Amino acid sequence: MHPLSRTRRWAALASLCLAVSLIVIDGTVLHLAIPSLSEALRPSSTQVLWIADVYGFVLGGLLITAGNAGDRFGRKRVLLAGVTAFGLASLATAYAPSPELLIAARAVLGVAGATIMPSTLSIIRNIFTDPRERTTAIGLWSSVTTAGAAAGPLLGGALLDNFWWGSVFLINVPVMVLVLIVAAVTLPESRNPAPGPMDVPSVLLSIVGVIGVIYAVKEAAHTGLAHTGVLLAAVVGVAALVAFWRRQTRLAHPLIDVRLFRRRAFSGAVGGDMIAVFALIGTLFFLSLHMQFVLGWTPLQAGLAQLPAMAASTVAALAAGRLARAWSRAVVISLGLGLSAAGLAVLVTLPVESGYPVVLGSLLLIGVGAGLSFTVTADTVIATVPKERAGAASAIAETAYELGAALGIALLGSLLGGLYRQTLRLPAGLGSESAEAARDSIATALQAAADLPARLAAQVVAAASEAFVHAVQLTSLIGGGLVAAVAVLALFTLRGLPTLVDDERPLDPSTPLHTRQGADR
Known part of the structure; x- marks a missing residue:
């Protein structure tokens, strides 16, 4: 592939950022849609988790294959096919009439999304050959990713205040059309010239x-x-x-060069990537529920309340490359994870009444931490392989991202639900059917309270809110401890990593770090 002009490179980057925003918007709007979706379709607590999880599970499971498909058949071709399929699947999701069909539609979205994510990073790897410029491009890609996460709640909140829950998925359709137009004009085609057989x-x-x-x-x-x-x-x-x-x-x-995982630096970057997203997405998930179910805010208010996290993450992502060159990659990644851990720890003090100042402090810390660590880990992972294998390397980075997001929702969400049920103390005189509904989740507790006498309903709401906040506190403490441990580990696993990786000489998994020029000291 011939080098692109500067204008063409940055125009192409814009289309890639727009494409990946599809994936992020779809994930974040769902959090706000869960209350209205639960009221309309009446899913069980397990089905709610599957509605949130299955998209990331399927996407994560197919990323390695999709990344190799891009290397083999052409990254632009695979990207455009994925964007088209994603838009069509969004229509099916928006009009799903039951929890089971909604879960199935979300799974199809995951299949389509798997063809988009690795293509964006692998194309960046191929068109930005200068290491400083590539790090800046990935910082912009990361910042747009977080901006998309901010746009999702805002757009979703505005739609949910005026339309039915399925409208939040329809916002993917106009974005899909715009991506198809811009990407078709600006993106070059690239592939591995000698991919070998698909196994x-x-x-x-x-x-x-x-x-x-x-x-x-x-x-x-x-x-x-x-x-x-x-x-x-x-x-x-x-x-x-x-x-x-x-x-x-x-x-x-x-499909992937597993020798890369023999290097502590590569494994540390992938692990740091996953944990950073784990903290960010998992926290946004249960704070969305807290703001709507406990504080009684509308979806739009909850979306606006999460905006500071995304703004902080955007600023941090843009600064991450410069900080990595000044301080070393290991320090920046560890610092980012440490800030995320501190953000989770802040939620241990979350009160039942109001509590947004505590939430705001947590969101700012986690946003900055995720922006720093995610940008540097993504650049580290894709810089380790030749351009011909960029799709496979990008798939590893994106698999870590999607697994981190899925684990954040699955582990923290399931832990939150279990702690809620253990700490819930229901008032006397509550019927067995209402009590069973209240124990299932805070959403079903509020639904059950709506059918009770006013005094008993107020007691059920108060008990459910207190149990949920207590569960948030304990979940944050456990999650924060995990992220803090990984932050400390990152200082050791990532030390000695080069601040700049030469595009023509990617990191060789068999070469010791200390023999590389420009390694961090």
Whole structure:
């Protein structure tokens, strides 16, 4: 591929950022739509989690395959096909008449989204050959990603205040049309000139492994480790991933170069990427529920309340490259994770009454932390491979992102639900049917209270709100401890990483870090 002019490069970047905003907007608007969606379709608490989770699970399971498809068939072609399919699937999601069909439609969205995410980063890797310019481009890509996360709640909140819940998915359609037009004009086509054969067993093993493990984690948090389905999914998922790993070491043309994971720096970057998103998306998920169910805010008010996190993340993403060059990649990633952990810790003091100042402090810390760590880890991952394999490397980065988001919702959401049920103390005189509904979730508790006498209803609402806030406090404490541990670990796993990676000499997994020029000290 011939080098693009500066104007063409940045115009192409704009179309890529617009494309990835589809994925982010779809994920964030769903959080605000859950209350009205729950009222309309009456899903169970498990179905609510699946509505939120299945999109990320399917997307994560297919990213490796989709990244290789872009390397093989052309990244622009795969991107445009994915954007078209995503828009059409959004129509089906918006008009889903039942929880089961909504879950199915969200799964199809995940399939389409898997073709978009790795294509954007891999194209950036190919058109921005200067390492400083590439880091800036990824910072812009990250900032637009977080801006899309901010636009989702705002657009979704405005729509939900005036229209039915399905309208939040229709906003994908005009964005899809705009992406198709801009990308078709500005994007160059690129592919691996010698991709080798596509290994179908590897494709199947990667899908089964990723989805199996994530399903097991989600269900373990909700039903416990002893559940038969959890154990079966865990065994199948882990076995598939082990078989996938071993197969990649024997293939001449593997889906991913697993040798990269032998390097502590590469593994640390992927892990840091996943944990940063875990903290951000998981926190936004349960704070959206808190603001609507406990504080009684409208979806639009909740969306506006989350805007500071996205603004802080955008500013941090734009500054991340410069800070990494000044302080080292290890310090910036560790600092970002540490700030995210502090943001979660702040929520331990969340009161039942109001509490937005506490929420605001938490969102600002987590937003800055995610912006710093995500930008630097994404650049680190895609800089480790030649341009011809950029799709596969991007798939690894995006898999970490999507798994982090899915785990944030699944683990923190399931932990939150379990703690809510354990701490809920219902008033005497409540019927068994109402009590069962109240214990299922705070959403069903408020629905049950609406049919009760005023005094008893007020007691149920107060009990549910108190239990939910207490669950938020404990969940934040546990999640913050996990992120803090990874922040400390990042200082060791990422030390010695070059501040700038030469585009013509990507990091070789067999080369010790100290032999590279420009390594962090």
